[in-house]
Amino acid sequence: MCQATESAVPTTQADDERVRVTRWDFAPGAATGFHVHEYPYVVTYLTDAKLKIVDPQGAESFVEMQAGGSYSRPKGIAHDVINAGAAPMAFVEVEIKIGA
Numbered sequence: 001m002c003q004a005t006e007s008a009v010p011t012t013q014a015d016d017e018r019v020r021v022t023r024w025d026f027a028p029g030a031a032t033g034f035h036v037h038e039y040p041y042v043v044t045y046l047t048d049a050k051l052k053i054v055d056p057q058g059a060e061s062f063v064e065m066q067a068g069g070s071y072s073r074p075k076g077i078a079h080d081v082i083n084a085g086a087a088p089m090a091f092v093e094v095e096i097k098i099g100a
Contacts, residue, residue: 006030010035020095036078039095044070050085
């Protein structure tokens, strides 16, 4: 089981009335911390990644993504995201403020 040993590092790349773009960098074991998404969002992976996702009830699931892969989710998603892989990983998250 992967335990979060440090925090993922967010770097805001853009933030205006329409979108917020954040690059997230994770060392092995690093976590975002539990959070609720205020806006719908799109994630695009910069590296291959193995993630552990922990939901509000503490249930764990694992997801593997390849570099260049993307997905979108609605606002209100609540989770902690942890790098469950042995290598650093990164993704870019675009939060969509318009119409949210």
